[in-house]
Amino acid sequence: MQRNTIIGLVSGLVLLTSSVQAAAPATPAKPTVVQVKLNEWTMGLDAMKVKGPVQFEVVNDGKYPHALAIEGSVGGKDFELSTGWLKAGEKTTLLVNLPAGTYNSYCPVPGHEAKGMKSPLTFE
Secondary structure (H helix, E strand, O other), X not given: OHHHHHHHHHHHHHHHHHHHHHOXXXXXXXXXXXXXXXXXXXXXXXXXXXXXXXXXXXXXXOOXXXXXXXXXXXXXXEEEEEOOOEOOOXXXXXXXXXXXXXXEEEOOOOXXXXXXXXXXXXXX
């Protein structure tokens, strides 16, 4: 009788393992690469539409420090994602995956957004 119980447990574990493997998540989507060249006083993201995930490859082509920030609201919660400030010639990447909607992209260095370094960014 004890042997039947052990066989039943082993069979149950095999079924459980099989169902867990079948429910494994799919491979994540490969990100779309978007080149962003920050310069006095543009970002090159003029009302851009993208599908997530997106890998922003950011380079400061200007003379002054610049950065890329994206802000908005998801599920009633405000957020801001940002690269660090980049010196002239520096590069970085920012990987972003947001739900469909329109967000604000801008340079968070004081005064730069007011000089035109801003653009809506739409995720479809």
